[in-house]
Amino acid sequence: VSTRAVLAALAEDPSQWRHGYSVMKETQIHSGTLYPIFQRLEQSGLLESKWEDPLTSGRPARHLYRLTAPGLERARLEVARATDNPELQIRFAP
Amino acid sequence: MIVGALAVVAVIAIVLFRRKSQAGAETASSRLFRALAASADGEWPLAMLGEHGAIEDRHDRSQFARGAVFALVTQRPTWRSPARWPGLAVNALLIALAMALASVSLVHYPGLRVGTAWVVEVGLFVLGLGCYAAATLVLSHFGTAKDHAVGTAVGLMTLGVAWVAGFYDGAPSVLLASLVILMPALAVLFDCALFDERGTVWVAGAICALTAGLAFFGGFVAATLVNGGGTPTPLLVAEAMRSGIHPYSAWAVGDSLGGASFMLVYVLVVGGVIGLGAGMALRPGHTSSAH
Numbered sequence: 011v012s013t014r015a016v017l018a019a020l021a022e023d024p025s026q027w028r029h030g031y032s033v034m035k036e037t038q039i040h041s042g043t044l045y046p047i048f049q050r051l052e053q054s055g056l057l058e059s060k061w062e063d064p065l066t067s068g069r070p071a072r073h074l075y076r077l078t079a080p081g082l083e084r085a086r087l088e089v090a091r092a093t094d095n096p097e098l099q100i101r102f103a104p
Numbered sequence: 105m106i107v108g109a110l111a112v113v114a115v116i117a118i119v120l121f122r123r124k125s126q127a128g129a130e131t132a133s134s135r136l137f138r139a140l141a142a143s144a145d146g147e148w149p150l151a152m153l154g155e156h157g158a159i160e161d162r163h164d165r166s167q168f169a170r171g172a173v174f175a176l177v178t179q180r181p182t183w184r185s186p187a188r189w190p191g192l193a194v195n196a197l198l199i200a201l202a203m204a205l206a207s208v209s210l211v212h213y214p215g216l217r218v219g220t221a222w223v224v225e226v227g228l229f230v231l232g233l234g235c236y237a238a239a240t241l242v243l244s245h246f247g248t249a250k251d252h253a254v255g256t257a258v259g260l261m262t263l264g265v266a267w268v269a270g271f272y273d274g275a276p277s278v279l280l281a282s283l284v285i286l287m288p289a290l291a292v293l294f295d296c297a298l299f300d301e302r303g304t305v306w307v308a309g310a311i312c313a314l315t316a317g318l319a320f321f322g323g324f325v326a327a328t329l330v331n332g333g334g335t336p337t338p339l340l341v342a343e344a345m346r347s348g349i350h351p352y353s354a355w356a357v358g359d360s361l362g363g364a365s366f367m368l369v370y371v372l373v374v375g376g377v378i379g380l381g382a383g384m385a386l387r388p389g390h391t392s393s394a395h
Contacts, residue, residue: 030155031168041152041171046179049148059151072158073151 012039014088016047020057020077021085027060027074048075056081131162137169139384140176143246143304149176177242188244191252191311194260195240198318199233205325209361212329215354216361225365232368239372240314247307250299255308258291259315262371266323270360271331273340281324281363284371287316288379296386305386309379317371321364328360 015037020028034044051057058078061071077085137156141149152172159165206229210216244252262284269277291312295305328334333356336344344355 029158030151031159034168040174041155041168042174042178043171045148045152045172045175048151049146062154069157070150070154072154073147 012037012043013047013051014092015039016044016051017056017077017081017085017088018092020075021082021089024077024082024085027076029062029072029074031072033075048073051081056084131166131169133166133169133173137173137176139306140173140246143307144176145245152176176245179245188249188252191256191315192240192244194256195236195315195318198315198322199237201322202233202318202325203230205322205329206361209325209329209357213354213357215349215351216358218349229365232365236314236318236368236372240311243307243311243314247304247311248299251295251304251307252311254295254298255288255291255311256315258287258294258308259312260319262287262316262319263323266320266364267327270324270327271334273334273337281320281367284316284320284367285375285378287371288313288375289382292379292382292386306380306383309383310376313372313376313379316375317368320367320371324364324367325357325360328357333357333360 016033016039019033019036030041030044030048033039034041037044039047048057048059052059056078057075058081059073059075062074063071134156138153141153141156149172152168152175156165156168156172159168206226210222210226216222265280265284269281288309292305292309295308333353336352336356340356341352344350344352347355347358349355349358
């Protein structure tokens with residue numbers, strides 16, 4: 011369910027690169043769950059990531075995430091499945 | 105033990121003071137996360153580090169750090185770092201040795217199996233070894249191959265110390281055994297001096313604490329089994345008689361198992377805290393030196 015929520019959040023605007031924290035806020039998923047999901051999705055080729063441009067503030071650079079074409083396809087599939095399944099709809103709003 | 109406890113308190117106080125003065129109002133979970141992420145493998149811990157640094161709200165940042173620490177500690181073991189296999193293999197062998205020695209003792213000395221308390225003790229012992237195995241796997245995600253090599257090598261030196269302590273009774277043996285808690289700090293100093301691995305040096309101390317605890321058990325119990333408990337003094341014989349365990353050698357082996365089991369906890373907790381404290385104190389102010 012958490013993976014579906016992450017896919018759905020990233021599929022809202024697939025062309026946009028997102029920070030992990032914004033996905034975390036939107037999905038209400040714990041950072042301890044979210045980053046392993048990012049890692050798995052990236053290893054499966056469903057997610058791509060890049061480092062943001064170096065900042066002058068001195069803090070470490072952040073990762074940006076975006077769905078790949080297969081990832082977007084998978085996200086749409088998962089959203090459709092959740093729409094058809096009332097139980098999933100309660101836990102996961104597409 | 106009092107010296108050990110005082111040393112732990114002193115190290116914690118020094119580390120807390122040092123960290124507080126460096127990091128201002130940063131929470132403990134954030135500090136722990138930054139130390140772990142900077143020492144971890146792969147890109148995603150660094151990604152979390154970057155995200156953590158960008159969160160402005162202190163409470164959110166702390167909550168993020170707690171989740172991130174959980175993710176780092178519970179990540180699945182990866183076998184992509186062959187340089188760390190020797191360390192994992194050494195601890196696996198030492199755990200197997202500990203189980204074998206405990207089994208041989210229980211089989212060879214039926215006097216140790218009187219009543220039901222021994223079943224609980226064996227259960228706790230197996231649980232303890234399970235914790236050692238889990239901690240070894242968790243640590244395999246952190247640090248460099250050199251940290252692992254130094255930690256394991258220094259920890260293995262405990263085998264010799266434990267053998268001597270197990271073979272000879274008396275105050276010098278007790279003192280020798282007590283000094284084992286300093287092994288992790290020794291590993292940290294070696295790691296710093298030899299490789300200047302300051303960013304991840306705490307890993308050497310933590311691995312050394314695990315290896316030293318297991319090695320002490322192996323060396324100490326093996327020595328007792330080999331010499332059959334040594335030459336009994338009237339005082340020891342009287343103590344064995346009071347315990348109700350016969351013959352004397354069974355009592356001596358049981359006593360050795362109890363002492364070594366205590367050391368499994370003592371070396372890990374006290375030695376581990378001293379090693380980690382030394383590692384954290386020697387870390388540089390920034391967190392990116394590991395990569």
